[in-house]
Amino acid sequence: MKYLDEFRDPVIAKQILSEIKKTITQPWVIMEVCGGQTHSILKNGIDQILPKEIELVHGPGCPVCVTPLEIIDKALAIASLPNVIFTSFGDMLRVPGSNKDLFQVKSEGGDVRIVYSPLEALKIARNNPDKEVVFFAIGFETTAPGNAMAIYQAHREGITNFSELVSHVLVPPAMTLLLSSPKNRVQAYLAAGHVCTIMGWREYEPIAKQYKVPIIPTGFEPIDILEGILLAVQQLEEGRYEVVNQYLRAVQRDGNRPAQDIISKIFEVGNRKWRGIGEIPQSGLLIRDEFSIYDAEKKFNVGNIITQESDECIAGVILQGLKKPHECPAFGKECTPMNPLGATMVSSEGACSAYYKYQRIKND
Amino acid sequence: MTNFDINSMSCPLPKMDFDTIQLAHGAGGKLSSDLIEKLFLPRFGNQTLNKLEDQAILENPGKRLAFTTDSFVVDPIFFPGGNIGDLAINGTINDVAMSGAKPLYLSVGFILEEGLSLELLHQIALSMEFAAKQAGVQIVTGDTKVVNKGSCDKLFINTSGIGTVPSEVNISAANIQPGDKIIISGTVADHGMAVMTTREDLSFKSQIQSDTTALNGLVDEMLNVSKDIHAMRDPTRGGVATTLNEFARQSNVGIQLYTDSVPVKPEVNGACEVLGIDPLYVANEGKLIAVVPGNIADEMLSAMQANKLGKDAKIIGEAVTENLGIVVQSTGFGANRIVDMPIGEQLPRIC
Incomplete structure (x- = not known):
């Protein structure tokens, strides 16, 4: 398939790999920010073929994984209400809250539906005027424009039975937080390609400069990732720290302006909690006051639900790249995709789920 | 003879991961096999069922029989290339055939939702007839139930099938050898x-x-x-x-x-x-x-x-x-x- 096959070509992969081997002279720690990249790395076994000098650590860019327990409990409370149709991307349904997940709410009679787009949820609202339709709006900058657009359209059409339970987070504050930690080991970033498609890479330029780390907006296919690693290693070896774009076919420096405009029309930047990490200042998006009738947290009055996270799951440490999934004592034992202790084992972008799914042989 | 009291049976519900049936129990993955192995097999198990094949091979003097059953709840009931009817025939024939058996007879059970269009049911019956003729099998017994509107989604179909297994054939998911x-x-x-x-x-x-x-x-x-x-x-x-x-x-x-x-x-x-x-x-x-x-x-x-x-x-x-x-x-x-x-x-x- 065009735009895919050429980025999965083993011959090109070998060429890039030999280029990496020629360039590298010492150990480097590189973090791929996005969980989609983590899955591609493990699915294709890229970590198995890289020279031993390169250590890949897996970043916090899994939207399902960083959504705090508290928000999931709020979702469960709203989805259990009569007269509510609760809509969500499929991944969120199996993420455990404090005592159940959305699948269980569904089996208890809650109207929980999987949708592929927030606009699909809006359509459900349009077709069910006597019901309250709620969309679980999570994710990074990538999903924000669609979620903003749904609210914008609802507002324009005067639809009032639609709202969003928002837990939007932003990537650059998390990348900065990791770099400023005394425990930081990350020496270069493969930035999340699709986030950059929306936001461009201007925001990364000051981060690269301040912390002296190369940042490479990178795609998701094996060739993308190998090329991203090569671009990072070249800079690391030469002592440079710039933002260099690998994902040429999708990312421009300024990103997608209309998408950014709709985000800032509906949302404003504010503090957000991240699962396993805690509150990061100015790291998320909140619905602006003028659109607050679309804010499900306010509409259903679930602001008072406060949940403490258990310390059994070390997802926070894993999302910061300080430990690998198989170094967790619960990995594959108390914690499996069937009985997940945390979201990193559930999500199709979660690092623990990637290790479990593709690479158990190595770790057994 | 003493009266049999069902309450005197001491078989507690086996420990499962959920208290109620979840969608994933019917999805063919780990939860499905959990349900079969922990709940059904202890109750219904016998030498034939325990093999967990897609069909039962029954010893019969002279000839072995393959016997299988399957229920069809596909949504939507019409889709490009087929509908729930031919799916129900082909699916059961295939489960019989996968043992190497020659499929011969089918049973069909319908569960229909009140209010289902007869025209639609007719179309489905036609494609079932066609599928069965094409495959050279006969539908020899059947059953129809109607449930209240909302109690099932338009219609569900159960089919069972029987076929005879040639004597030298011994196909089983447990027979694979390295090098195959x-x-x-x-x-x-x-x-x-x-x-x-x-x-x-x-x-x-x-x-x-x-x-x-x-x-x-x-x-x-x-x-x-x-x-x-x-x-x-x-x-x-x-x-x-x-x-x-x-x-x-x-x-x-x-x-x-x-x-x-x-x-x-x-x-x-x-x-x-x-x-x-x-x-x-x-x-x-x-x-x-x-x-x-x-x-x-x-x-x-x-x-x-x-x-x-x-x-x-x-x-x-x-x-x-x-x-x-x-x-x-x-x-x-x-x-x-x-x-x-x-x-x-x-x-x-x-x-």
């Missing part, structure tokens, strides 16, 4: 993606057709080449990945899939990419996976390719002595990855 080759009869994921892309809420349309068809004719020709087929299944719910994992576990062998070996039509692959779905986990309704000794694999493959139902047949991997019970695929980059059992539902109800 794994052959698939054609492209995968057609049925699941046809159903999936018909969902009204999806914002793109496709030309993908379900592959629903009866495979007993193809199996006949395969048995003409050799009766020494070790294992054979039609990879329906859970797809090729689930069937291969069942093979690996039941035969206690490793299964090594060759790089990019499983054939997928370009349009099906495209739909899978868009929706983020792995075609290896998507249902098929007209494909089989046969595991045969290495020395007859090429001959078997040619015979399959000569039949229109097997024209895209391909050897996709082999049984090995490493990684017992696990399916592994080489990635093309000199690495390996596990092809695991799916956990639960990847798709809406599809068969």
Whole structure:
């Protein structure tokens, strides 16, 4: 398939790999920010073929994984209400809250539906005027424009039975937080390609400069990732720290302006909690006051639900790249995709789920 | 005689992960096998059922019988390439045929929702008649129930099938030997993606057709080449990945899939990419996976390719002595990855 096959070509992969081997002279720690990249790395076994000098650590860019327990409990409370149709991307349904997940709410009679787009949820609202339709709006900058657009359209059409339970987070504050930690080991970033498609890479330029780390907006296919690693290693070896774009076919420096405009029309930047990490200042998006009738947290009055996270799951440490999934004592034992202790084992972008799914042989 | 009191039976509900039935209990993955192994097998188990094959092979003086049952709850009931009716006939015929048996008779049970259009039911009955005639089997008994509106989704169908097993044939998921080759009869994921892309809420349309068809004719020709087929299944719910994992576990062998070996039509692959779905986990309704000794694999493959139902047949991997019970695929980059059992539902109800 065009735009895919050429980025999965083993011959090109070998060429890039030999280029990496020629360039590298010492150990480097590189973090791929996005969980989609983590899955591609493990699915294709890229970590198995890289020279031993390169250590890949897996970043916090899994939207399902960083959504705090508290928000999931709020979702469960709203989805259990009569007269509510609760809509969500499929991944969120199996993420455990404090005592159940959305699948269980569904089996208890809650109207929980999987949708592929927030606009699909809006359509459900349009077709069910006597019901309250709620969309679980999570994710990074990538999903924000669609979620903003749904609210914008609802507002324009005067639809009032639609709202969003928002837990939007932003990537650059998390990348900065990791770099400023005394425990930081990350020496270069493969930035999340699709986030950059929306936001461009201007925001990364000051981060690269301040912390002296190369940042490479990178795609998701094996060739993308190998090329991203090569671009990072070249800079690391030469002592440079710039933002260099690998994902040429999708990312421009300024990103997608209309998408950014709709985000800032509906949302404003504010503090957000991240699962396993805690509150990061100015790291998320909140619905602006003028659109607050679309804010499900306010509409259903679930602001008072406060949940403490258990310390059994070390997802926070894993999302910061300080430990690998198989170094967790619960990995594959108390914690499996069937009985997940945390979201990193559930999500199709979660690092623990990637290790479990593709690479158990190595770790057994 | 003392009165039998059902309350005196002391069989508590086995410890399960859930208190109520979840969607994933019917999705063909780990929760499904949990339900079967922990709840049903202890109650209903017998020598035949315990083998966990897709069909029961019954000893009968002189002749062995293959006997199977399956229920069909697909949504939507009409999809490109078929409907719930021909699916219910073909699915059960295939489960019988996968034992190497010649399917002979079917039973059909309908559960119908009050208010269902007779015209629609007629169309479904017609396509069932057609499917059964094509495959050369007879529907010999049936049952109809109607439930209140809202108690079922339009209609559900149960079919059972019986066939006779030729004496030299002994096909079982537990018979695979290291060195055996794994052959698939054609492209995968057609049925699941046809159903999936018909969902009204999806914002793109496709030309993908379900592959629903009866495979007993193809199996006949395969048995003409050799009766020494070790294992054979039609990879329906859970797809090729689930069937291969069942093979690996039941035969206690490793299964090594060759790089990019499983054939997928370009349009099906495209739909899978868009929706983020792995075609290896998507249902098929007209494909089989046969595991045969290495020395007859090429001959078997040619015979399959000569039949229109097997024209895209391909050897996709082999049984090995490493990684017992696990399916592994080489990635093309000199690495390996596990092809695991799916956990639960990847798709809406599809068969």
